[in-house]
Amino acid sequence: MVIVGKIFAYWDRFMFRKIILPYMLCFVGIVSVAAEPFQGPFRSDKNNIIVVIDPAHGGSDLGVIGHSGTTEKDITLAIAKNIEVMIKDALPNIQVHLTRVGDVSLTNYIRTDMIVEKDADIFISLHSDGSMNDHTSGMFVVYYSDIEPAGYSTEAHSTDNTIDPSESILLGRTIADSIQRDLLLSEPIRIMKYPSSLLKNVIVPAIIINLGFLTNPLEESQLKLEATQKKISHAIIVALDAYYNIWALKHNQQYDNGTNWTK
Numbered sequence: 001m002v003i004v005g006k007i008f009a010y011w012d013r014f015m016f017r018k019i020i021l022p023y024m025l026c027f028v029g030i031v032s033v034a035a036e037p038f039q040g041p042f043r044s045d046k047n048n049i050i051v052v053i054d055p056a057h058g059g060s061d062l063g064v065i066g067h068s069g070t071t072e073k074d075i076t077l078a079i080a081k082n083i084e085v086m087i088k089d090a091l092p093n094i095q096v097h098l099t100r101v102g103d104v105s106l107t108n109y110i111r112t113d114m115i116v117e118k119d120a121d122i123f124i125s126l127h128s129d130g131s132m133n134d135h136t137s138g139m140f141v142v143y144y145s146d147i148e149p150a151g152y153s154t155e156a157h158s159t160d161n162t163i164d165p166s167e168s169i170l171l172g173r174t175i176a177d178s179i180q181r182d183l184l185l186s187e188p189i190r191i192m193k194y195p196s197s198l199l200k201n202v203i204v205p206a207i208i209i210n211l212g213f214l215t216n217p218l219e220e221s222q223l224k225l226e227a228t229q230k231k232i233s234h235a236i237i238v239a240l241d242a243y244y245n246i247w248a249l250k251h252n253q254q255y256d257n258g259t260n261w262t263k
């Protein structure tokens with residue numbers, strides 16, 4: 001029943017946003033002199049943007065474990081909690097909900113159910129990564145694609161002429177660029193496509209942010225520091241603001257998001 005309900009909930013939102021709403025707006029445009037602006041993926045109430053942040057793993061599912069014992073589940077939860085607290089002052093118009101606030105294991109269904117439950121506009125899952133090579137390092141962002149079943153595939157980072165119109169790619173690129181700027185990274189953050197089972201059926205803009213490699217001793221030592229976790233949380237908040245503003249410009253909307261963040 002839960003699954004059936006979920007399907008209907010998704011379908012209702014899909015129907016409204018993708019089919020009914022555009023026709024409604026078309027109709028309004030025809031019968032009135034000043035048509036309503038296109039509202040895109042966000043709700044018309046722009047003061048109430050809802051973001052689901054998913055701290056990956058939890059409970060008995062530790063995720064990647066660093067050489068000195070730092071676990072992915074702890075890093076992702078710490079950063080997610082930081083974002084939830086810090087965004088209240090920085091961007092009061094963006095509501096953040098976490099898929100977990102404690103050390104519990106969740107299925108992908110439960111994690112993505114929260115998108116429907118909270119009527120969310122954006123889904124971001126936080127992970128860190130691991131590698132057999134201790135030198136492998138760096139953050140990267142993943143969006144869903146079903147065309148690369150054999151592993152990660154790097155998407156061209158620079159602007160090209162074949163930009164996928166998907167809002168998830170726009171979200172991913174904006175967030176990657178914004179984090180790079182905010183953290184003063186010399187190298188661009190990579191954007192990857194991957195057939196993630198978590199993101200597969202998510203109909204709102206959705207990405208995974210990989211925060212770094214816990215198997216790299218240097219990155220592990222950094223990621224477990226509270227100061228680094230706060231820096232990364234800040235960068236993600238700045239990135240969320242950047243994404244919304246780019247989206248708003250794209251649709252010729254003026255948006256005062258009430259930002260009062262100062263670095």
Ligand SMILES: [Zn+2]
Nearest residue numbers: 056063127128
């Ligand atoms: Zn993970």
